Amino acid sequence: MPDPAEMLANNRLWARDVVERDPDFFHRLAEQQAPDCLWIGCSDSRVPATQIVDVPPGEIFVHRNVANQVIHSDLNCQSVIQFAVDVLVVKHILICGHYHCSGIAAAAENERHGLVDHWLRNLVDLFESHRPMLDAVKDDKRRRQLQSELGVIQQVSNVSTTTTVRDAWSRGQDLHIHGWVYDVADGLVKDLKVTLGPDSDNAAVINQAIRKAGEAALKE
Numbered sequence: 001m002p003d004p005a006e007m008l009a010n011n012r013l014w015a016r017d018v019v020e021r022d023p024d025f026f027h028r029l030a031e032q033q034a035p036d037c038l039w040i041g042c043s044d045s046r047v048p049a050t051q052i053v054d055v056p057p058g059e060i061f062v063h064r065n066v067a068n069q070v071i072h073s074d075l076n077c078q079s080v081i082q083f084a085v086d087v088l089v090v091k092h093i094l095i096c097g098h099y100h101c102s103g104i105a106a107a108a109e110n111e112r113h114g115l116v117d118h119w120l121r122n123l124v125d126l127f128e129s130h131r132p133m134l135d136a137v138k139d140d141k142r143r144r145q146l147q148s149e150l151g152v153i154q155q156v157s158n159v160s161t162t163t164t165v166r167d168a169w170s171r172g173q174d175l176h177i178h179g180w181v182y183d184v185a186d187g188l189v190k191d192l193k194v195t196l197g198p199d200s201d202n203a204a205v206i207n208q209a210i211r212k213a214g215e216a217a218l219k220e
């Protein structure tokens, strides 16, 4: 694992390499950012937003926190969403959770870890509300994956009910919210088919996504 001095040296090499391939790259980026997507993902070191979907700097506006949560009283995340939707006018908000998530595991086990327990409390409550579905999945690994998926679906719902997004949709803004889950074991992103937009029946889409996630976990 590189230390900070090595990271700075790596940075010099990376910037030089980018300029060799595209001499105008940094000049263009310095003028402005105009990303079409806001990414809300986990802080986990194994889930770097731009890298796993292979897009260069400038393409995705990123917010990350423990277990990729959107909580209505979190001024940080709410400000990111407001800036992205109202100022950058992004077209897509991508909620990307992941399997093998320490935050999901901590919430699932409901053990004491300190201050972070407060942050994870919404997930503890979420899993409790889906207790029969989760208990029906006997395989521990698959049940934990389902918990990651339920977490993403809930965050998609939470984004859709923010004042920022509701106002954007009432203005007719072209904005869609997507729920994805990334598997750190194979590098693949799965679409949870919970895409919400200005014209979708959001409650129906969310309920169907929850049902399908539960059914899929039972079958596997």
Ligand SMILES: [Zn+2]
Pocket: 042, 043, 044, 066, 067, 068, 098, 100, 101, 102, 103, 104
């Ligand atoms: Zn995580």
